[in-house]
Amino acid sequence: MAQNIIQGLIAACTATITAHAEELTALDQAIGDGDHGLNMTRGFNAVAAAADEIAALPFDEALQKAGLTLVMKVGGASGPLYGSALMAMGKATPQMPRDHAEAAAMLAAGIDAVKARGKSDAGAKTMLDVLIPVHAALSGGGGLAKIRQTASTAIARLNRGGRCWMSSGRTRSDRALPLCGDSGCWGPRTATAGCGPELR
Numbered sequence: 679m680a681q682n683i684i685q686g687l688i689a690a691c692t693a694t695i696t697a698h699a700e701e702l703t704a705l706d707q708a709i710g711d712g713d714h715g716l717n718m719t720r721g722f723n724a725v726a727a728a729a730d731e732i733a734a735l736p737f738d739e740a741l742q743k744a745g746l747t748l749v750m751k752v753g754g755a756s757g758p759l760y761g762s763a764l765m766a767m768g769k770a771t772p773q774m775p776r777d778h779a780e781a782a783a784m785l786a787a788g789i790d791a792v793k794a795r796g797k798s799d800a801g802a803k804t805m806l807d808v809l810i811p812v813h814a815a816l817s818g819g820g821g822l823a824k825i826r827q828t829a830s831t832a833i834a835r836l837n838r839g840g841r842c843w844m845s846s847g848r849t850r851s852d853r854a855l856p857l858c859g860d861s862g863c864w865g866p867r868t869a870t871a872g873c874g875p876e877l878r
C-alpha cells in the first residue's frame with residue numbers, strides 16, 4: 679500500500695515537472711540562465727529511475743532518499759531547495775501522515791527548510807508564498823479541492839503582484855526559487871520599491 683502510494687507520488691511529480699519543463703525554463707530565462715526546466719527534469723527523472731528502491735524504504739527514508747537525489751542531480755539553487763524540503767519532511771515524519779494534522783506538520787518542516795536554505799520568508803515572491811497558504815489550508819482541514827484552490831489563488835496573486843521576486847539585498851545565487859516569470863523581473867529592486875502591494 680505505502681509502496682504504491684510512494685510510486686504514485688513519484689510518478690505524479692515527475693509527470694508534472696516534465697509537462698511544465700518549458701514553462702520552468704521560460705521563467706528562468708526571464709531572471710536567470712534558462713536551465714531550470716532541464717535541471718528539474720533531470721532531477722525528477724533520477725528520482726523516477728530509483729522509484730522501486732525509494733518506494734521499498736520506510737516513508738521517512740523514502741522522502742530523504744528522494745530529497746538527496748534532487749540535491750545531487752538538480753543544479754543551481756533548486757536542487758538544495760527542493761531536496762532540503764523533502765529531506766526535512768522525511769526527518770520530521772516517522773510514517774506516512776494519517777491525517778491533516780500530520781500532513782501539515784510534515785509540510786511545515788519542509789517550509790522551514792526552504793526558508794533556511796533560501797534565506798527567505800513569506801512575501802518575497804518565492805515558492806514560500808504558495809507553500810505557506812497551502813500549509814494553512816491543510817492545517818485547517820482542507821481537502822484536495824481546497825488545497826488546489828488555495829495554491830491557484832496564491833500563484834495568481836503572485837502573478838498580479840508585480841515584476842519583482844527579490845525581497846531585499848539577496849543575490850541571484852542565494853534566492854529562493856522565483857515564481858514570477860515576467861520579463862524584466864530581475865533588477866536592482868528593493869522590498870519597498872519593487873514588489874506588488876498584495877504581498878506587503
Ligand SMILES: [Mg+2]
Nearest residue numbers: 710711713714
Ligand atoms: Mg538557472
